[in-house]
Amino acid sequence: MAAGHSIYRVFFYQEGVLVANALSCPPQDETHLTEAWQQLAEEHQLELVVCVAAALKRGIVDAKEAARHGLEHHNLADGFSLSGLGQLVDSLSQADRTVTFTS
Amino acid sequence: MAAGHSIYRVFFYQEGVLVANALSCPPQDETHLTEAWQQLAEEHQLELVVCVAAALKRGIVDAKEAARHGLEHHNLADGFSLSGLGQLVDSLSQADRTVTFTS
Amino acid sequence: MSRPDFDLLVILTQPPLAGTAAKEGLDTALVSATFEQKTALAFLGEGVLQLVKGQQPDQLQLKGIQSMLKALPFYDLQAVYTDALALQQFGLNPDELLLNHQPATAEQLQQLIAKTTNTLVF
Amino acid sequence: MSRPDFDLLVILTQPPLAGTAAKEGLDTALVSATFEQKTALAFLGEGVLQLVKGQQPDQLQLKGIQSMLKALPFYDLQAVYTDALALQQFGLNPDELLLNHQPATAEQLQQLIAKTTNTLVF
Amino acid sequence: MASLHQLNSIQKLPHCLRLLAAGDQLLLTETAVTLVLDTESLQQLPSGVELLALADDLLARGLSEKLPSGVKAISDAQWVEATLEAERVCSW
C-alpha cells in the first residue's frame, strides 16, 4: 500500500474466519490479530468481509444471525461484516491480482 | 462404556477446545458436536474439562473469564468447565489407559 | 498473455471427509460458475478419492461432497480434470469414478494453470 | 512389563513458529515434571529445528519456544532426545544446537516409547 | 502386545513409520484409511507390524470393497478392545 497499490477487499473464509471472533484473548505478549486487522482496516479503509457460511459453522455470529438462530450472545468483531461467497468471486474478477493466504 | 469400562475424564486441548463454543451453528444436516458431547456427558456422567489457556487464546470464555478480561459476552457451552493442564497430567497418571484424539 | 481459457481454476487436494475444505472449494467453484465466470475444477493427489463411488458418509453422521458432485452437470461447470498419477498410485480405474472427467498429466495440469486467470487450492 | 523408565514422553514434531502445538506440548511436559512425573522430551523430524540457535521470532511479532527451552534445566526434565536422522537431513551439527540433548536413532526412539507409560505427540 | 499406533492423516505417516517396532499395531483412522489403496506406502511398513483400519471410516469413504489382503477392518468395539489389549496407545 505504501507503494501506491490499493486493496479492493479482504475476504476471510475457511479457518480464516476465526480471526473475526471478538472474544479472542491471546496472551498479552502475542499479537492480537483481531485488533491488528481492525486497525489496518481503519487506517486504509479496507473492507473486511467474512464468509457467512464458514463463520456460522465455526461459531462466529453477528447480532442478526444470533437472533435468527435464537442465540443469547454474538461475537463478530467490529469492523468485520458477514457476506456470501459471491463477494469472493466478485473480488477475483475485479482485482488485477488476487493473493491468497492459506492455513 | 457398554462393555463396563469407565471413563475418568475427557480433556479438550489444542484445537479440541473449539468444540466447547456454545455459539457454533453447523448446518442442520450435520452433527452438532457441542450438543453431542453434552448429551454423552449427561448420560454417562462424564467430566468435560477444557484447557483454559488454549480456550482463552481461541476465544472460548466462561462468565468468570469474560468478566476478568472485560468482555461483554461469554460462550463456554453448558456441561464444559475450564481448567489447567494439571488436570491432564492427573488423568494420565490415574487412568489405566489414555487414548488421545488428534486433529 | 493470450486470452485465458478459464477465469477460475479450483484445485481440490483433500481426501473425502477431511474437514470442510473440499466442500468450501466446491462451493466457490459453483458460485463462480453461477456468476458466469469460466470455471474449471481439478482433483489432485488424495483429492481424486473424492470421486470413488459408493461412499457412505452418513455412516459417520458426516456429509461428503459426492451428492454435490453428482449435481455438477446441472451447473455450467463441465471442465473437470483428475491427476492421472494419483489415479495410478491409488489403483483407480478412471471409468469407475463419479463424474465425466479428464485424467491429466502434471504437464497438462501446469498448462491448465498457465491458461487460467486465478487458481485457488483447497 | 518391567517398571517403565518414564511416566510421560512428549514428542514435538512441529517446526518453529507453526501454530501453538509445540508450546502446548512443552507446557504439558513442564506441568508433568512439576507434578513429579518422570518426563522425557523428544524432538522428531522438523521438530529438531526448534533447537536451532539465534531464532528471532519477535521479527514476526511471534513467540517461539526457545526461551522456554533455555529454562528446561531448571525443571526436573533432563531427558531430552533428538532425531539423529533429521539432524543429518537438515545438516545440523548436534553440538551447535540449544539444550543438552541426546541424538537417537529410530530404534532407540522405539525403545524409548516401549519404556514409557504414556506418549503424547504434538 | 506392544504399542497400538493410531494414525489419522497420511501427512503424519513419515514420522509414525520410523517409530513403529516389530510387534506393534498400526490402526488407520479418519482420512488415513486412504492408505489402504497406496501400495507403494504400504510396502514401507516394517515387517511384524499388524495393519488395522476402522471399518466405519473405510465404509464412509467407499473403500471397504477395495481392502487389500494385508489389512484388517475393525469395528469401534474392537477398537476399544485393541486399546486395552495394547500396552500403550500412541496417537499421531
Place this chain on the structure above:
Amino acid sequence: MASLHQLNSIQKLPHCLRLLAAGDQLLLTETAVTLVLDTESLQQLPSGVELLALADDLLARGLSEKLPSGVKAISDAQWVEATLEAERVCSW
C-alpha cells in the same frame, strides 16, 4: 514471468512440486522456509524454477545464515513486487 507459487508448509510440497513449470518462481513462506536446509527435497525441484524465501520468516527461525546459494531471500516489499510482476499467484 509465469506463475509465482507460494508454499507455506512442507506438507504441501508433493502437490506443489508437480505443478511447477520451468520459468515459475517458488516462494517459501512461514514454516516452509525450513526447506532451505533440506538438500534432498531441494534437488527434486524442476530446473528453471527460481527459489525464493521470505527474509523475515528465515530470520525468525534462525535460518538466515544457513541459506544455500540457490535460494534468494526477499523482503516483504519485494514480495509485493513479485506478486505484481508474476502473471498469476498460486498459494498452496
